[in-house]
Amino acid sequence: MSRPMGAWRHHQEHRGRMWAASPAFRRQLFLLRLLSPPFVLVPGGGGCSSSSSSSSSSGYLRAHAMAASASAGPVYEADAEAVVRRITPPLDPAQHKGQAGKIAVIGGCREYTGAPYFAAISALKIGADLSHVFCTRDAATVIKSYSPELIVHPILEESYSVSDGERETISSKILIEVAKWMERFDCIVVGPGLGRDSFLLDCVSNIIRHARKANIPTVVDGDGLFLITNNLSLVEHNSLAILTPNVYEYKRLVQKVLNCEVNEENASEQLIALCQNIGGITIMRKGKADLISDGKTVTQVSTFGSPRRCGGQGDILSGSVAVFSSWAQHFLLSNEHPTEKSANPMMLGCIAGSLLLRKAASLAFEKNKRSTVTTDIIEFLGKSLEEICPADH
Ligand SMILES: NC(=O)C1=CN([C@@H]2O[C@H](COP(=O)(O)OP(=O)(O)OC[C@H]3O[C@@H](n4cnc5c(N)ncnc54)[C@H](O)[C@@H]3O)[C@@H](O)[C@H]2O)[C@@H](O)CC1
Numbered sequence: 001m002s003r004p005m006g007a008w009r010h011h012q013e014h015r016g017r018m019w020a021a022s023p024a025f026r027r028q029l030f031l032l033r034l035l036s037p038p039f040v041l042v043p044g045g046g047g048c049s050s051s052s053s054s055s056s057s058s059g060y061l062r063a064h065a066m067a068a069s070a071s072a073g074p075v076y077e078a079d080a081e082a083v084v085r086r087i088t089p090p091l092d093p094a095q096h097k098g099q100a101g102k103i104a105v106i107g108g109c110r111e112y113t114g115a116p117y118f119a120a121i122s123a124l125k126i127g128a129d130l131s132h133v134f135c136t137r138d139a140a141t142v143i144k145s146y147s148p149e150l151i152v153h154p155i156l157e158e159s160y161s162v163s164d165g166e167r168e169t170i171s172s173k174i175l176i177e178v179a180k181w182m183e184r185f186d187c188i189v190v191g192p193g194l195g196r197d198s199f200l201l202d203c204v205s206n207i208i209r210h211a212r213k214a215n216i217p218t219v220v221d222g223d224g225l226f227l228i229t230n231n232l233s234l235v236e237h238n239s240l241a242i243l244t245p246n247v248y249e250y251k252r253l254v255q256k257v258l259n260c261e262v263n264e265e266n267a268s269e270q271l272i273a274l275c276q277n278i279g280g281i282t283i284m285r286k287g288k289a290d291l292i293s294d295g296k297t298v299t300q301v302s303t304f305g306s307p308r309r310c311g312g313q314g315d316i317l318s319g320s321v322a323v324f325s326s327w328a329q330h331f332l333l334s335n336e337h338p339t340e341k342s343a344n345p346m347m348l349g350c351i352a353g354s355l356l357l358r359k360a361a362s363l364a365f366e367k368n369k370r371s372t373v374t375t376d377i378i379e380f381l382g383k384s385l386e387e388i389c390p391a392d393h
């Protein structure tokens with residue numbers, strides 16, 4: 001009896017291995033990961049899964065069990081590598097300039113020129129074709145001198161350069177100038193290095209409203225979060241809006257929207273409540289683990305990055321999220337499968353952006369240790385993406 005049973009088990013194991021290696025299995029596994037929450041793999045705290053787990057049968061079972069119990073409350077790690085692989089478009093010789101993405105950053109003022117540069121150049125380094133910056137006149141020459149790759153529009157104005165009588169005319173001129181370009185962008189990032197000048201923020205409010213009317217996905221970061229926290233109607237009920245708050249920006253949002261303090265013990269429920277209260281937008285709460293929610297599910301990326309907390313990493317992230325969420329939108333639009341179609345591209349963009357920044361930060365730290373700065377991390381964005389998604393594939 002034992003021999004036939006052993007042979008049968010062997011046969012089943014062999015079939016299991018064959019099945020695990022088959023494209024049909026990988027397809028089924030991928031679809032399971034798209035169940036709520038998307039691309040779930042391992043319980044919170046775990047690192048990112050490697051590609052090998054994508055084809056292991058234990059990975060399949062784990063993914064299945066986690067997806068089934070996802071509504072219970074705990075936060076699960078996204079299979080961020082699978083997301084990056086899935087949404088990154090192949091390098092297709094038939095494509096023309098612009099088809100891999102056109103991004104704009106609205107930011108850059110007298111004080112801050114680094115932040116908009118970091119966001120815009122990161123978008124290019126990841127694979128966008130064109131990256132624009134709309135900033136103040138003072139900031140423009142500086143930003144241009146960092147990189148000839150960026151298209152820089154010196155159109156924003158701060159209060160000190162505008163008299164009371166000129167405000168209305170200048171404000172509408174700024175909007176007309178940005179509006180001329182808006183339809184061309186796949187995503188805009190509002191806030192890196194924007195500053196907090198009241199006139200400038202009023203003009204940027206108009207730009208946000210315009211982007212919304214034109215259905216342009218909008219990542220709000222840095223001083224853009226200061227702006228929308230004081231005027232939530234700018235993003236309310238905009239499913240194409242992504243907020244990427246750091247610890248202080250998140251605290252201010254929670255205080256304003258939920259009228260309470262940040263509660264670490266109830267972090268995922270609080271994040272869901274925050275998204276729902278602002279009307280189903282996507283929020284990535286940055287920290288040791290990046291927590292991502294659209295008000296329906298919460299997932300996290302906690303792949304180890306770097307112990308250096310130098311300023312500018314959030315700016316890289318906002319540029320990366322802009323590119324990946326527009327890629328995710330295109331991917332989902334061109335995908336026939338109903339389960340895949342129902343995934344939220346904004347969530348996928350956050351997951352992919354978070355992983356890529358963390359991988360690049362890790363490689364930069366390995367090389368530069370304590371002297372790691374943001375430009376070092378940007379240098380590794382390409383290698384990080386190459387390791388997940390080789391260019392010649
Ligand atoms: N090189 C550059 O040009 C950079 C410019 N940046 C820009 O600088 C602007 C301001 O962003 P920040 O992130 O500095 O924001 P904040 O101006 O809110 O915070 C400045 C610092 O103050 C402290 N802080 C703020 N709120 C606090 C609180 N409630 N309790 C305790 N400490 C608190 C924190 O250390 C924080 O990093 C943004 O436009 C941002 O994009 C940053 O992105 C960093 C790099």
Ligand SMILES: Nc1ncnc2c1ncn2[C@@H]1O[C@H](COP(=O)(O)OP(=O)(O)OP(=O)(O)O)[C@@H](O)[C@H]1O
Pocket residue numbers: 222245246247286287288289290305306309310311312313314315316317354357358
């Ligand atoms: N304690 C931490 N441990 C590990 N990674 C972290 C930690 N805090 C933040 N990060 C990572 O660094 C990235 C930037 O987050 P951070 O909170 O520094 O943003 P920020 O303050 O907006 O940055 P910036 O200086 O660009 O404005 C996030 O993606 C997050 O993954």
Ligand SMILES: [Mg+2]
Pocket residue numbers: 221222246314315
């Ligand atoms: Mg920031």
